[in-house]
Amino acid sequence: MYNDKESGERMILPEYIQWILSKLEENLYKAYVVGGAVRDFLLGLRPSDYDIATSATPDEIESVFQGERLLFVGKSFGTVILIKDEVKTEITTFRKEGKYDGRKPVEVIFSKELKDDLSRRDFTMNAIAYHPREGFIDYFGGKKDLEQRLLRMVGPAEIRLNEDFLRIIRGVRFSNRFELKLDSDFLFWANKYADLIPKLSGERIAQEMEKILLGSSPKQAILLMDELGILKYVFPSVELTKGITQEGPFHSMDVFNHTLAVLEKTPPNFVVRLSALYHDVGKVNTKFLDEHRNARFFGHELESVKCFYKDIGRWNLSAQVMKQCEFLIQRHMTCANPYTKKHVKKLLSIGGEKGVRALFALQRADMLSTNFPYLNRLKEGKLALQEIIKEKEAYSPKMMNINGNDLKTIGFVEGKTLGECLNYLYQYILDYPKENTKECLLKMAEIWRKGGA
Numbered sequence: 001m002y003n004d005k006e007s008g009e010r011m012i013l014p015e016y017i018q019w020i021l022s023k024l025e026e027n028l029y030k031a032y033v034v035g036g037a038v039r040d041f042l043l044g045l046r047p048s049d050y051d052i053a054t055s056a057t058p059d060e061i062e063s064v065f066q067g068e069r070l071l072f073v074g075k076s077f078g079t080v081i082l083i084k085d086e087v088k089t090e091i092t093t094f095r096k097e098g099k100y101d102g103r104k105p106v107e108v109i110f111s112k113e114l115k116d117d118l119s120r121r122d123f124t125m126n127a128i129a130y131h132p133r134e135g136f137i138d139y140f141g142g143k144k145d146l147e148q149r150l151l152r153m154v155g156p157a158e159i160r161l162n163e164d165f166l167r168i169i170r171g172v173r174f175s176n177r178f179e180l181k182l183d184s185d186f187l188f189w190a191n192k193y194a195d196l197i198p199k200l201s202g203e204r205i206a207q208e209m210e211k212i213l214l215g216s217s218p219k220q221a222i223l224l225m226d227e228l229g230i231l232k233y234v235f236p237s238v239e240l241t242k243g244i245t246q247e248g249p250f251h252s253m254d255v256f257n258h259t260l261a262v263l264e265k266t267p268p269n270f271v272v273r274l275s276a277l278y279h280d281v282g283k284v285n286t287k288f289l290d291e292h293r294n295a296r297f298f299g300h301e302l303e304s305v306k307c308f309y310k311d312i313g314r315w316n317l318s319a320q321v322m323k324q325c326e327f328l329i330q331r332h333m334t335c336a337n338p339y340t341k342k343h344v345k346k347l348l349s350i351g352g353e354k355g356v357r358a359l360f361a362l363q364r365a366d367m368l369s370t371n372f373p374y375l376n377r378l379k380e381g382k383l384a385l386q387e388i389i390k391e392k393e394a395y396s397p398k399m400m401n402i403n404g405n406d407l408k409t410i411g412f413v414e415g416k417t418l419g420e421c422l423n424y425l426y427q428y429i430l431d432y433p434k435e436n437t438k439e440c441l442l443k444m445a446e447i448w449r450k451g452g453a
Contacts, residue, residue, distance in 0.1 A: 011041050011130050016084045017050050018132070020091065027064050029056040030094075032114060032129040032137065039125045042136075042146050043178060052091045053129065055112045061091050077108055095120060115139055119154060122167050123174060127154050151180040157189040165196045168230055169208045176212060176221040187228070194229035202314035205234060209315075213273040219264040222277075237281040237307035244284055248294035250370050255283050258369055265365035271321060272358050275328035276365060278308040304329050327351040328362050335363045335374070339381035342430050345388060345395035356385060393433040397426045402441040410442060412449075424448050 013021075017033065024031035031054040037047035054061065061080045062070060071081035071088075078093035096109045096116035111117060114129055114137065121127040124142035136143060140154050151174055153160045153167075161167050168190045175182050182190075197205075212221045222238075225231040232239040241255035251258060263276045282303025290296050305326050312322070327350060334347065347356050360382060367373035387393075394400055402425060404418055412418045428444060429436040435444070 009135070010132070011038070013132065014050070016087060017052070017089065019084070020052055020082065020089060021132070023064055024052075024054050024056060024061075024091075027056070027060075029054050029060065029064070030112075030114060031055075032131050034118070034129045035121075035126055038128045038130045038136070039142075039146070041130075042125075042128070042143060049087075050089055052089060053094055053114065053117050054091060055094055055114075056091075057093050057110060061093070078110060121154055122160060122164075122170060124152050124154055125174075125180075146180075149180050150183055151175050151178075151186065152183040153186055157183075157185040158192075161186075161189050161193050165193055166200055166204050166208065168193060168197065168228060169205065169212075169225075169234070172221055172224050172228065172230075173208055173212045173215070175224060176217060177215050182224075190228045190230070194233060197230050197233040202316050206315035206317060209234065210270050213270055213277075214268050216268075217264070218273055219260045222260060222263065235277060235311060237284070237311050238277050240284050241281055244287065246283075246295050247289065250372055251295075252371055253369075255280050261369035262362075262365045265368050267361055269358060269361065271324045272328065272361050274312070275325045275332070275358075275362055278304055278312075278325070279329050279332045279362065279366065280304060281307045301330050301333055324351070324355060324358070327355050328359050331359060332362055332366060334359070335367070335377050335381065338377050339384055341384040341388065344381055344384040345393070345430050348385075348388065348395040349397075353385070353389060360385075391433065394426075394429050394436050397422065399436075400426060400429060400441065401436050401438050402445075406438060406442065407445055410446060412445070421445055421448055 011033065013033065021031045021033075031052055033050055034053040035051045037050045040047045056064060058072075058075045058078055058080050062072075065080075065082055069083035071083070073079075073081065074090070074092075078095055080091050082089050082091055094111040094114060094117040096111040096113075097120045118127040118129060118137075118139055124140045124145045126142070127138075127140050128142045129137040131137065141152075145152050151171060171182060171186055171190065174180060212218065215221060222231065222235075225234060226239070238256070238259065241259060244255040246253070246255060246258065253261065259277060259280055262279070263273060266272045266276050280297075280300065282300035282305075283297040286297045286300040286303050288296055308325060308329055309322070312325075331347065331351075334343070344356065347359065351359065360378060364375070364378055367375055367378065388395060400422075402422075404412075404414070404422065407418055407421060408414075412421065425441050425444060425448075429441070435441070
């Protein structure tokens with residue numbers, strides 16, 4: 001065991017964490033700070049939250065903190081959540097290794113020993129504990145691994161990865177986030193177990209991939225996934241773009257490398273980055289060469305949407321996120337022609353202001369990853385959007401200052417004709433936004449009915 005209480009290196013713990021440790025110890029239970037907070041401190045980062053591991057059972061934890069705000073959503077797994085000063089802290093009973101089914105533990109065994117608890121954790125850097133009096137407790141060399149910028153598993157990778165295949169993706173996330181090198185044992189067995197990734201639930205994959213895509217270098221994470229052999233199981237359609245060349249003046253990279261270039265230039269927005277990964281995957285099935293031997297990909301946007309739903313549908317993301325991605329993927333080529341205010345309004349009517357701003361972010365990254373980035377077109381679109389929002393111009397039928405009941409007051413009746421008139425008036429105010437008043441629109445409705453429009 002490594003214990004550096006003599007080194008003088010100390011974590012400065014928040015008062016509420018010190019209070020939790022003291023309360024448990026006053027009742028003769030062992031208690032330590034564990035996990036990400038210790039790891040982040042040793043990496044020179046500010047911990048965002050703190051987890052406590054203790055020899056107390058869930059019932060004993062409840063007894064110690066009787067009268068405090070407690071949540072018991074994870075009690076069967078040994079976790080009680082304490083809410084102190086509006087901050088949630090997970091307090092978990094020491095656990096020892098039980099059986100896994102390749103995805104999750106099928107049994108939970110409580111223990112009285114800290115080493116049992118640390119030995120069941122995935123990576124050595126996550127298996128370090130801290131106590132104000134004892135210092136850092138490191139049974140598995142996690143601190144040394146961090147000093148060497150090495151990501152290594154607690155115990156043989158063959159066993160630890162077979163317990164839970166998600167650890168392969170977690171390895172990608174940690175390696176990418178902290179710029180750590182994966183040790184050779186992990187690399188070998190991750191490749192061996194890559195084809196078991198589809199056994200994981202889509203929700204668990206989604207949780208990890210959102211964190212990866214929001215990282216500082218998503219491109220490197222995708223390349224690492226490819227190196228480990230899991231890219232084709234997590235993003236099958238993206239993997240198929242490797243080697244799909246784009247003959248012609250606009251591109252110098254194949255679709256795969258162009259996609260990675262786009263991804264790296266996007267802002268840290270999950271919808272935008274997931275859409276960036278899928279915006280061009282439809283080129284695999286739509287490519288042909290024209291008479292000048294230039295590559296063409298007619299209709300690739302719609303094909304990309306189909307691939308997106310096929311691959312990502314199993315993640316069970318919210319319907320809102322799926323529709324937002326569909327909007328970006330299907331319309332990422334709308335900048336192929338100059339933007340007009342009417343065009344931007346139509347986009348707003350479908351995707352809303354948030355969606356259009358996300359679309360512009362994707363298009364900018366896409367343009368910058370070609371040989372001829374037409375950024376002036378995007379600038380025109382952004383100026384049009386700014387003016388529309390500033391002037392509060394209507395961009396959907398709901399924003400018209402007239403409705404069907406208003407038309408009925410001048411003789412229209414419910415039916416096809418009323419709907420056609422409303423559609424005409426909507427198209428009219430898209431071109432003439434200042435005419436969006438009830439008085440002007442009623443006059444235009446009268447003209448339309450008389451056939452003079």
